[in-house]
Amino acid sequence: MRIPALKLTRTLQNLAESGPMFREAVERGNLATLKTMLGPAWRGLVQQRGKSEDITPMDLEYQASFDWKYRRDQPDMTRLYEAAKKSQWNSTTDLDWSIDVDPENHLKPIIPLDFLPVAGLDSFKKLPPREKAQQAHAMASWLLSQFLHGEQGALFAACQVTEAVPWLDAKLYGSTQVVDEGRHVETFNRYLESKLKKRYDINDNLYVIIDALMSDSRWDLKFLGMQIMIEGLALGAFGFIHMKTMEPLLKTLLRYVITDEARHVHYGVIALQKVYAEGLTEKERREREEWAFEVSVLLRNRFFAHELWEEGYAAQMSRKEWDQLILGSEMMAMFRRTMFKRVIPNLKRIGLLSERIRPHYQQHGLLEYEHLPAAPELTAADLIEDR
Ligand SMILES: [Fe+2]
Ligand SMILES: [Fe+2]
Numbered sequence: 001m002r003i004p005a006l007k008l009t010r011t012l013q014n015l016a017e018s019g020p021m022f023r024e025a026v027e028r029g030n031l032a033t034l035k036t037m038l039g040p041a042w043r044g045l046v047q048q049r050g051k052s053e054d055i056t057p058m059d060l061e062y063q064a065s066f067d068w069k070y071r072r073d074q075p076d077m078t079r080l081y082e083a084a085k086k087s088q089w090n091s092t093t094d095l096d097w098s099i100d101v102d103p104e105n106h107l108k109p110i111i112p113l114d115f116l117p118v119a120g121l122d123s124f125k126k127l128p129p130r131e132k133a134q135q136a137h138a139m140a141s142w143l144l145s146q147f148l149h150g151e152q153g154a155l156f157a158a159c160q161v162t163e164a165v166p167w168l169d170a171k172l173y174g175s176t177q178v179v180d181e182g183r184h185v186e187t188f189n190r191y192l193e194s195k196l197k198k199r200y201d202i203n204d205n206l207y208v209i210i211d212a213l214m215s216d217s218r219w220d221l222k223f224l225g226m227q228i229m230i231e232g233l234a235l236g237a238f239g240f241i242h243m244k245t246m247e248p249l250l251k252t253l254l255r256y257v258i259t260d261e262a263r264h265v266h267y268g269v270i271a272l273q274k275v276y277a278e279g280l281t282e283k284e285r286r287e288r289e290e291w292a293f294e295v296s297v298l299l300r301n302r303f304f305a306h307e308l309w310e311e312g313y314a315a316q317m318s319r320k321e322w323d324q325l326i327l328g329s330e331m332m333a334m335f336r337r338t339m340f341k342r343v344i345p346n347l348k349r350i351g352l353l354s355e356r357i358r359p360h361y362q363q364h365g366l367l368e369y370e371h372l373p374a375a376p377e378l379t380a381a382d383l384i385e386d387r
Contacts, residue, residue, distance in 0.1 A: 146203055
């Protein structure tokens, strides 16, 4: 089989970049996590299945559990289920799709220009407004495309946890999340197709996380990876873009989605708090702490946005130079703030932020606001206002 040059280059760069992550994981003695991540990493970083295939079949292995007693003994979950039933919305009729969106209108940008990692470069500053707006269009399409791919992962993860979770109240709630995530896939896809008219492939690092949590047989890791980490981060990113965008359809759409996502993260925290408090061996806790940390590294790597570098900047700068630019960018600052605000407090709440793992987060500058409120204390309004 002949591998196209660009794909081969990208594969080699992916491997070189992931090398330090795997080496550090080995140094941390994180072998159990490495073992479960190697398959997804091979499929995501080397085979790049999310980019090279139209449809990716995935073999899954986990247990569904039936509850024949139909016990309704989880009042927290019941409250969320009731709230979810009342908050359903219809993307087709509740959003005004007749709004005309010009993604390259520099007076009303989808995302602010200073959000672009290249905003500080002299070559960018000299560009005419329309060309700057074209780059903002690419960045907005890339970000929203990753949201779309994440939503597809969330849809399947919600199906899996609904089957696997042992409590009936959690299954009932889960059924509403399946509908929510289906609606999110519908909505982001429609916005990308009909308004931005540009969709990017899934980022390799995001593929690895989704593959890892889908193919793992432990249901609590599906909760941890999707409900706490990916959705926590998405919530922060949605809140940020909701605040900054001047495009009214996207603003309204994100307000609806944030309200749903707030419930999803809340659900993950309640479920994991319960199951982890009920009993994890020291070894199991350690594995979960390490898994969460590796996922946070992959989540950060996704923000390197190499798809954008390949498309517009590979001729101007090396991937290493691009990465430096990203590390100092407003986008990376947003990632860190969001991890502080929306993910770390929840990891702490479910008991996965022990003294042993804290230094690793500290090293990445991710512990600053660990005392902020966790999901159960936050209202949808807090999240919409990005408080
Ligand atoms: Fe969602
Ligand atoms: Fe969600």
